[in-house]
Amino acid sequence: MTTLPVEPLPAPAPAPDAASPTPHAPQAGWRILRGVNAGDRLYRAALTALALALPLLLLALLAELVASAWPALTRFGGRFLWTSVWDPVAGVFGAAPMIFGTLASSLLALVIAVPLALGVAIYLTEFAPKWLRQPVAFLVELLAAIPSVVYGLWGIFVLIPFLRTYVVPPLRAVVGWTPFFDGVFYGNSLLAGAMILAIMIVPYIAAVSREVLVAVPSSQREAAVGMGATRWEAVWTAVVPYGRAGLIGAVILGLGRALGETMAVTMVIGNRHDIGLSVLQPAYTMAAALANEFSEATTDLYLSALFEVGLILFVITVVVNACARLLIWRVARGTAVGSRAL
Amino acid sequence: MTARRLRRRVVSTLMTGLVGVLSFLAVLALVLILGNLIAKGASSLDWSFFTRNPVPAGEAGGGVANAIVGTVIVVGLAALIGLPVGIGTGLYLAEYGSGRLGWIVRFVADVLNGTPSIVVGIFAWTWLVKPMGHFSAFAGSVALAVLMIPMLARTTEEMVRLVPHSLREAALALGYPRWRTSLRVVARTALAGIVTGSLVGIARIAGETAPLLFTALGNLNFSTSVTQPMQTLSLQIYTYATGPFAEWHRLAWAAALVLMGLVLLLSLAARWAVRSRHGAPPAPPAPPAR
Numbered sequence: 180m181t182t183l184p185v186e187p188l189p190a191p192a193p194a195p196d197a198a199s200p201t202p203h204a205p206q207a208g209w210r211i212l213r214g215v216n217a218g219d220r221l222y223r224a225a226l227t228a229l230a231l232a233l234p235l236l237l238l239a240l241l242a243e244l245v246a247s248a249w250p251a252l253t254r255f256g257g258r259f260l261w262t263s264v265w266d267p268v269a270g271v272f273g274a275a276p277m278i279f280g281t282l283a284s285s286l287l288a289l290v291i292a293v294p295l296a297l298g299v300a301i302y303l304t305e306f307a308p309k310w311l312r313q314p315v316a317f318l319v320e321l322l323a324a325i326p327s328v329v330y331g332l333w334g335i336f337v338l339i340p341f342l343r344t345y346v347v348p349p350l351r352a353v354v355g356w357t358p359f360f361d362g363v364f365y366g367n368s369l370l371a372g373a374m375i376l377a378i379m380i381v382p383y384i385a386a387v388s389r390e391v392l393v394a395v396p397s398s399q400r401e402a403a404v405g406m407g408a409t410r411w412e413a414v415w416t417a418v419v420p421y422g423r424a425g426l427i428g429a430v431i432l433g434l435g436r437a438l439g440e441t442m443a444v445t446m447v448i449g450n451r452h453d454i455g456l457s458v459l460q461p462a463y464t465m466a467a468a469l470a471n472e473f474s475e476a477t478t479d480l481y482l483s484a485l486f487e488v489g490l491i492l493f494v495i496t497v498v499v500n501a502c503a504r505l506l507i508w509r510v511a512r513g514t515a516v517g518s519r520a521l
Numbered sequence: 522m523t524a525r526r527l528r529r530r531v532v533s534t535l536m537t538g539l540v541g542v543l544s545f546l547a548v549l550a551l552v553l554i555l556g557n558l559i560a561k562g563a564s565s566l567d568w569s570f571f572t573r574n575p576v577p578a579g580e581a582g583g584g585v586a587n588a589i590v591g592t593v594i595v596v597g598l599a600a601l602i603g604l605p606v607g608i609g610t611g612l613y614l615a616e617y618g619s620g621r622l623g624w625i626v627r628f629v630a631d632v633l634n635g636t637p638s639i640v641v642g643i644f645a646w647t648w649l650v651k652p653m654g655h656f657s658a659f660a661g662s663v664a665l666a667v668l669m670i671p672m673l674a675r676t677t678e679e680m681v682r683l684v685p686h687s688l689r690e691a692a693l694a695l696g697y698p699r700w701r702t703s704l705r706v707v708a709r710t711a712l713a714g715i716v717t718g719s720l721v722g723i724a725r726i727a728g729e730t731a732p733l734l735f736t737a738l739g740n741l742n743f744s745t746s747v748t749q750p751m752q753t754l755s756l757q758i759y760t761y762a763t764g765p766f767a768e769w770h771r772l773a774w775a776a777a778l779v780l781m782g783l784v785l786l787l788s789l790a791a792r793w794a795v796r797s798r799h800g801a802p803p804a805p806p807a808p809p810a811r
């Protein structure tokens with residue numbers, strides 16, 4: 180009788196000789212070292228699948244918006260962008276007033292918010308006493324935690340009465356002759372919308388700007404002060420220019436926020452489908468149109484027109500956000516600067 | 522020469538003062554809003570406000586019990602959907618995100634972070650409400666989850682990246698496979714940060730209204746069925762604030778105070794989660810080497 184051939188036992192441990200390049204040596208040792216085993220492969224595959232959800236979501240969003248907006252897109256073409264008639268009964272749609280209102284309210288909000296937010300960021304990184312920095316930064320960031328609808332409520336019952344009593348009369352007395360402050364002030368207006376938006380985007384711009392300014396090497400400040408600059412001159416000539424790209428990114432990020440903001444603006448801007456130069460008059464935004472009219476759209480064409488509004492809004496915000504991201508990444512490559520604030 | 526020097530010093534002092542005043546204004550805005558919420562809302566917070574459902578328009582009294590329960594359900598379900606995907610994406614970005622796909626995912630997350638929530642709302646309407654044939658709390662939760670995932674992914678990534686490399690190397694050297702290293706050593710070390718990110722994410726979606734307008738829709742009655750329309754605090758505030766009755770406005774302020782309290786509680790819990798672990802709020806991530 181001959182002994183039965185026994186399967187050689189696999190090496191019990193990844194001994195050092197597993198490293199020798201003999202073709203018959205079990206590769207298990209290397210596999211462990213390279214981190215390739217079933218568990219790892221599964222783990223990586225699962226994480227990759229989860230991570231793919233986001234790009235797929237973006238594609239799905241875009242595809243769905245385009246598909247649903249298609250009837251309006253083909254029917255109105257470019258006229259949708261620059262005509263002002265919005266008549267659901269006649270089936271004629273032109274979104275120019277909403278696009279104008281969205282841009283006007285957001286840009287006006289930036290004019291108010293940017294000095295405020297940059298001031299906060301500069302004060303907190305350069306001038307504030309150490310013990311004050313964290314609390315103030317936290318309080319300003321809390322502004323971002325206030326829900327949009329609460330801003331709207333506050334806008335209706337506090338901000339608008341305040342504007343009516345204390346801001347608009349003196350404003351009209353001084354600059355009432357310009358077309359920008361024309362007409363009767365009823366409360367709900369472009370100005371109220373822009374003010375609310377400004378307060379809402381301050382925390383975003385301030386938080387990202389602060390992180391950008393913190394990332395500026397202190398050698399910049401030291402060099403400027405060493406050459407005889409005052410503290411403000413050091414900040415304004417050496418620190419701010421150094422972080423310029425990131426600061427512009429922060430502002431554009433705030434713009435993106437303002438463009439897409441819905442509830443607060445809907446509640447105070449007046450929702451009038453018209454283009455007017457006066458900031459005291461009601462206006463309309465794309466987001467407000469969606470909030471007000473989407474559930475009331477009775478015809479397919481009406482619904483499709485609203486989807487096109489959503490598509491335009493989406494594309495604008497994606498482009499704006501992409502620009503902001505690229506600028507901020509240039510300053511702080513690969514880190515998630517500002518993502519916490521978002 | 523001295524005049525010029527004086528001018529420079531005056532400018533410096535003035536600008537320092539100006540940025541200080543601007544910071545004060547920003548904090549003042551917060552104080553004003555919170556102060557108004559308390560002044561106008563606190564007096565309406567009584568037992569019936571929390572335990573009763575809304576009464577028909579024009580009648581006095583009533584509460585928002587249905588909206589409070591609805592908020593918890595809609596937001597809780599959104600967290601159930603959003604947390605695994607968001608945290609998983611964040612882990613992917615931190616562990617395997619150095620390649621091209623990582624760049625794309627990171628970029629898409631940042632871009633989606635700024636997507637108007639109303640657009641996500643109409644997206645959820647087309648994909649869930651329209652096929653199902655009716656509004657539902659579930660559709661609202663999905664919309665909120667979509668809003669939450671990008672932010673959560675980026676915070677998780679940031680937190681996981683803060684874990685020292687030596688810890689990972691030590692685990693690998695002991696023969697731990699990568700996946701266990703990632704989950705049991707790296708992710709666990711970053712847990713406090715991930716919990717913080719999750720709480721901040723939940724706080725953010727708890728106040729959202731726009732994506733719920735065409736999904737959860739709102740409901741006058743008490744409902745716990747996720748396949749049916751459901752009321753949330755944010756929707757209730759919108760209805761009451763834009764309505765014509767003084768009684769509604771009173772309830773809107775009270776509901777806003779409750780919602781704000783909920784959001785603040787989550788935000789403070791988020792800070793506490795980090796603090797309890799590290800003894801102090803985390804320093805901002807170190808600037809990258811240039």
